[in-house]
Amino acid sequence: MAKWGMVIDLEKCTGCQACSTACAMENNRLPGESWQDVLFYHEGKYPNVKMSWLPRPCMHCENPSCVTVCPTKATYKTADGVVLVDWNKCIGCKYCMIACPYGVRFYSDDKAIIEPDLRKVFAGDGKRSWNPPYRMADASEDATRGIGIQPRGVVSKCTFCYHKISKAPKGVADLDEDNPQTKEHTPSCVRVCAPKARYFGDLDNPDSRVNQLIADKGGVRLKEETGNKPQVYYLSGGGSPVVPGARSSGKA
Amino acid sequence: MTTSSMSIARPNTVLVIAAIGLVVTLGMAGMNLMAQGHAAFNTNSVGISWGLPIVTYDYFLLTSTGLTLVASLPLVFELKSFQPVAKRCVWLAIAGLVGGVSSLALELGSPIKAISIIWTFQTGSPLFWKVLFVLAHFVLLVVLFARMRGGGPVRGIAAAQFVAALGIALIAGAVYGMMAMRPFWFGGDVPVAFLIESFLGGLAFIIFFSYLAHGFNAQAMPADLRGLFGGALGATFAVVIALHAAFVGARVVTGLWSNAEGLEVWGYISSRPLFHVEIWLGIALPLVLMGSRGTRQNPTMQIAAAVLVMISLLISRYDFIIGGQMVPLFKGSWAPSLLAYVPSTTEWLVFLAAIFLANVVNAYGEWKFDLDGR
Numbered sequence: 001m002a003k004w005g006m007v008i009d010l011e012k013c014t015g016c017q018a019c020s021t022a023c024a025m026e027n028n029r030l031p032g033e034s035w036q037d038v039l040f041y042h043e044g045k046y047p048n049v050k051m052s053w054l055p056r057p058c059m060h061c062e063n064p065s066c067v068t069v070c071p072t073k074a075t076y077k078t079a080d081g082v083v084l085v086d087w088n089k090c091i092g093c094k095y096c097m098i099a100c101p102y103g104v105r106f107y108s109d110d111k112a113i114i115e116p117d118l119r120k121v122f123a124g125d126g127k128r129s130w131n132p133p134y135r136m137a138d139a140s141e142d143a144t145r146g147i148g149i150q151p152r153g154v155v156s157k158c159t160f161c162y163h164k165i166s167k168a169p170k171g172v173a174d175l176d177e178d179n180p181q182t183k184e185h186t187p188s189c190v191r192v193c194a195p196k197a198r199y200f201g202d203l204d205n206p207d208s209r210v211n212q213l214i215a216d217k218g219g220v221r222l223k224e225e226t227g228n229k230p231q232v233y234y235l236s237g238g239g240s241p242v243v244p245g246a247r248s249s250g251k252a
Numbered sequence: 253m254t255t256s257s258m259s260i261a262r263p264n265t266v267l268v269i270a271a272i273g274l275v276v277t278l279g280m281a282g283m284n285l286m287a288q289g290h291a292a293f294n295t296n297s298v299g300i301s302w303g304l305p306i307v308t309y310d311y312f313l314l315t316s317t318g319l320t321l322v323a324s325l326p327l328v329f330e331l332k333s334f335q336p337v338a339k340r341c342v343w344l345a346i347a348g349l350v351g352g353v354s355s356l357a358l359e360l361g362s363p364i365k366a367i368s369i370i371w372t373f374q375t376g377s378p379l380f381w382k383v384l385f386v387l388a389h390f391v392l393l394v395v396l397f398a399r400m401r402g403g404g405p406v407r408g409i410a411a412a413q414f415v416a417a418l419g420i421a422l423i424a425g426a427v428y429g430m431m432a433m434r435p436f437w438f439g440g441d442v443p444v445a446f447l448i449e450s451f452l453g454g455l456a457f458i459i460f461f462s463y464l465a466h467g468f469n470a471q472a473m474p475a476d477l478r479g480l481f482g483g484a485l486g487a488t489f490a491v492v493i494a495l496h497a498a499f500v501g502a503r504v505v506t507g508l509w510s511n512a513e514g515l516e517v518w519g520y521i522s523s524r525p526l527f528h529v530e531i532w533l534g535i536a537l538p539l540v541l542m543g544s545r546g547t548r549q550n551p552t553m554q555i556a557a558a559v560l561v562m563i564s565l566l567i568s569r570y571d572f573i574i575g576g577q578m579v580p581l582f583k584g585s586w587a588p589s590l591l592a593y594v595p596s597t598t599e600w601l602v603f604l605a606a607i608f609l610a611n612v613v614n615a616y617g618e619w620k621f622d623l624d625g626r
Contacts, residue, residue, distance in 0.1 A: 033297065039584030056582050065433065071369045071379035089368065092290075092361015094301040095379055101433035103581035106297040109290035109361060113297065152289055153361025222582075226433050245513035246579065246589035 002172075003081035004160055005203035005231035006190070007210045007219060008055050012197035015040065015053035019189035019198065023057075026161060026188040028135045028149050032113025033106045035158035036189045041243065054243055055198070057189060058083060058104040058158035059222065059230030066096035066105070075155075081203070081231055082160050085146035090154040097155060101226045105157045108150045127151060136163070161187035165200075173208035174201035203231060264619055266464065270611035277608060281601035285358065292598035293359075298587065299580045302573055304595040305359035308603045310424060311453075311569045312352025312610060313386065314446060317424075318454025319345035320393070320417035327396075327410035333484045336477040337458050339625060342397045343617040344461055345417075345454075349390055351610030358602050378427045385423060389416040401621060421450040428576060435514030436507070437576040445499040452492045453565050455485065459558040463551065465618050470551035474624055482549035490542035493561065497535050500568070504531075517575045520590055526567050534564020 015038050023029065023036035036057045043050045060083045067075050067083060074089035075096050085096075097105040108129045112119065119130040128149040140163045141148030147163045150156045168175055168185035175182045176199075177191040190198040201208035210233070213219060219233030222243065284292040295303040323341035325334040357363040370387070374380045392413040399406045425443030432438050459481060466472040507518030521527050538557035540547075547553040580587040595603070617623060 037584075039582060041585050054582075054584075068376045069379065071372070071374050071377045071383065072365070073372045073374050089365070089372075090361065091363070091366040091368070093366070093379065094361075095377070095427075097297070097301040098577070099431060099433065101581060103299065103583060107290070107295075107301065107361070110296045111291045111294070117291075155361075223433070243582070247511065247513050247516055 001079050001204075002202040003204040003231070004060070004165060004175075005081070005201065005210055005233065006057065006060075006160070006187075007199040007201075007213045007233045007235060009197045009199075009213070009217075009235040010052075010054070011235065011237050012195045013038070013053060013055055014195050014197075016194060018192045018194055019055055022188040022192040023158070025134070026136065027147075027159070028132060030112065030114075030118055030130065033156075035104070035106070035156070039243075054234075055189075056102065056104065057232060058160070059102050059228065059232045060158075060160060062229035062231060063227055065099040065101065065226065065228055069095045069099040071095065078162075080166070082162055082165075083157070084159055084162060085155055085157060087143040087146055087150055087154045087156075092153040092155065094155060101223045101228060102230075105155050107155050109153050124149075124152070160200075161189075164188075172202070173205040174199065174210065176200075176209070264615070266611060267615035267619060270608045270615055274605060274608035274612055277601045277605040281358065281598050281605055284598040284601070288598075290359075290361070292596060294594060294596040294599060298583060299591040300574065300577045300593040302577065303359075303593060304570070304599040305355045305602050307566075307570045307573050308355040308606050309352045309359070310573065311566055312348045312355070312606060314421060314424060314450040314565075314569075315453040315457050316345040316348035316352065316393075317389070317417035317421045318450040318452065319348065319457060320389070320413055320454070321421075321451050322454040322458055324410055324414040324417070327406055328414050331484070333476075333480055336474060336480050336624070337462065337485070339397075339400050339621075340462060340465070340623040341454070341458050342393060342400060343621065343623055344457060344614055346390070346393050346397065347610045347613035347617065348457070349386070349393070350613050351606040353386070354609050355602055355606040358605075378423050378430060382420065382423045382427060385416050385419045389413070389420055392416055417450075418447070421447040424450075428572070431576070433581070434576045434579075435512055436517045436579070437572075441499070441503070445496075445503070448492065448495050448499060449565055449568065452489075452496050452561060455489045455492060456558040456561040456565070459485070459489070459554055460562065461614065463555050463558075465623065468551075468555065477624065478551075481551070481554050486542055486548040486554060489557070490539060490548065493535060493539045493542060497539060500531070500535065514579050517578050517590065520578070521571050521575055527571065530564045530567040530571070534560050534567065538564075 017038050020034050020036050020038055027035055029035055039054045039056050041052050060081060064077060064083050067077055072089045072091055074086045077083050094107055122130050122132045124130045129152045130149060136148060145162055146156055147159055164185050165175060165187060168182060172182055175186045177183050177186045187200055190200045199210050199213060201210035203210060213235060214233050217235040219235055221230040221233055293303055295301055319341045323338045325331040326338045360366055369380055369383045392409060396406060396409045396413055399409060422443040425446030428437040429439055429442030462477060470478055504518060507515045508522060538560045541553045541557040542548050574593055578590045580591055
C-alpha cells in the first residue's frame with residue numbers, strides 16, 4: 001500500500017495560483033474556501049521588502065491532531081496515508097479546525113468569505129449545501145470521504161483529490177501528469193502546476209521521485225514541533241520554508 | 253414576612269421574567285439560525301471557529317461542576333456547616349448545565365448526530381471524555397437531587413458526582429491545554445486553572461442565587477445559611493479567589509514577558525478595558541471584600557463580591573477561548589496579525605437564551621422544591 005505524499009519546490013513556485021484555481025474547480029470550492037491556497041508573505045518595509053509565497057494544501061499528517069481530537073471518528077486516515085472527513089459522521093463541532101496547526105479546514109455553514117454568497121445564488125438541495133452548475137460528476141462524489149459538495153454543518157478539507165489518486169494503478173511510485181498512465185490520477189494542483197513545482201508520489205517507495213527530491217534537496221516539513229509529521233515536504237534550497245511569524249516580521 | 257413566603261414569591265417573579273426572556277431570545281435566535289444557518293454567527297473558517305456560544309457553554313458547564321464541588325463539601329467530605337447550601341447547589345448545577353448545553357446544541361452543526369460520540373469510543377479525543385463525563389454528571393445530579401428530596405442515602409452518589417465534576421473541569425481545561433499548536437492555550441496548568449475557576453464560580457453562584465431566592469434580604473434567610481456565608485463559605489470564597497488570582501497573574505505575567513509567537517495575544521488582551529474590569533473589579537476587589545472579616549460578614553458585600561466574580565469569570569472565559577484563536581494559522585500576509593471577533597446579534601441572543609433557560613429551571617426548583625430544606 002502506498003503512502004501518498006507531496007513535495008513542493010519553493011524555488012520553482014511562481015505564486016501563480018493555478019493550483020488554487022484547479023483545486024476550486026475540481027472540488028467545487030466556494031470562493032475563499034481554498035482547500036489549496038498559495039499564501040503570500042512579506043517582510044520589511046519599502047524599499048527593503050522581501051516577498052515570499054507558500055502553497056498550502058492539507059498536510060495529510062502522519063500523526064494528525066485533527067484525527068485524534070475528532071470525537072466521532074469522522075476525520076480519519078486511510079491506509080494509503082490520506083486524511084479524509086466522513087460527512088455522514090461529522091457533527092460540526094469544529095474541534096479539528098481548532099487542532100489543525102495549518103489552518104486548512106473549512107466549516108460549510110460559516111459566513112461567506114467572499115461575497116456574493118454563492119450558496120444563495122445556487123441554493124442547495126439538502127444533500128448539498130450549494131448546487132453550482134459546474135460540479136464534479138455525481139458518481140465521483142463520496143460523502144464518506146469528504147469528496148464533492150458538502151452538506152450543511154460539516155467540516156471540509158483537501159482530499160489530495162482522493163477520487164483520482166485512489167483509482168491509480170497499483171504499485172506506481174509517482175503520480176505524474178507527464179506520464180500518460182498516471183495523468184488522470186494526479187491531484188489537480190499537481191497536474192496544472194506550470195513551473196512543475198509540485199510532485200506527488202509514494203513516500204514509502206524508495207524509488208519514488210518525491211523521496212529522491214526530499215533526500216537530494218533537503219525537504220523540510222512545517223511546524224515539526226507539533227509532532228504532526230506532515231506528508232507534504234517543501235524544498236527551499238536547503239533552508240526552512242519562509243513563513244514569518246507576526247512577531248518576527250514586526251507585524252504584531 | 254416569613255422565610256417560606258419570601259422564597260416562594262421571588263422565584264415566581266424570576267420564573268416569569270426568565271420564561272418571557274427565554275421565549276423572546278430563543279425565538280429570535282431560532283429564526284435567525286433557521287434563516288441563515290451558522291452564517292448568523294460571526295465565527296469563520298479564517299480562524300475564529302469557536303465563538304460566544306462555546307464561551308457560554310464552558311462558562312455554564314464549569315459553573316455547574318463548581319456548584320457540585322461545593323455541594324460535595326457536606327455530602328462527601330462531611331463539612332456539615334456547608335449543609336445549608338447543598339440542595340440548592342445541586343439544583344442550580346442542573347440549571348446551569350441545562351443552560352450551557354442548550355448553547356452548545358445551537359452551536360453544533362448536527363447536535364442530534366453528536367450523540368454518536370458515546371459509541372464511537374474515540375478515547376484519544378478530550379471531547380469524547382468530556383461528553384461522557386457530562387452525561388454522567390447530568391444523570392448523577394438528577395439522581396442525587398431525587399435522593400436528597402426523598403431522604404435516602406446520598407454519600408455514595410455524591411462521591412460519584414464529585415468525581416464526575418472534577419473530571420469535567422479538568423477535561424474542559426485539557427480540551428484547550430492540549431493544543432500545542434496554539435501557544436496561548438497550551439500548558440498543563442490550564443486544566444488546574446479551570447478546576448479552580450470552576451470551584452470559584454460555584455461559590456459565587458451559590459451566594460448570589462441564595463440571596464436571590466430570599467429577595468436579597470439576609471434576614472429572610474435561615475440563620476445557619478447566613479452564618480455560613482459570613483463564616484466558612486465566605487472565607488473559602490476568599491481563599492479560592494486568591495488561588496485564582498495567582499493562576500491568572502502567573503499566566504498574564506508569563507504571557508506578557510514571553511517573546512514566543514502566539515503569546516502576543518496577551519498584549520492585546522491586557523490593553524482592553526474589560527481585562528482590567530476582570531482583574532481589578534472582578535478579582536482584586538472581591539478578594540479584599542471577602543478577605544476582610546468585616547466586609548465578609550456584610551450581606552451586601554457578599555452579593556457584590558459574588559456578582560463581580562461571576563462577571564470576571566465570564567470575561568476570563570471569553571478572553572481565553574477567543575484569545576487562543578486570534579493568531580491566524582497559515583493565512584498569509586493578507587490576514588491581520590490578530591484576527592478580530594465581535595459576537596453577532598444571534599450569538600448574543602443564544603447567550604441570553606442560555607441565561608434565561610438556566611434561570612427558568614432554577615426558579616422552577618425554588619418554586620416547587622424546598623431548596624433551603626435539608
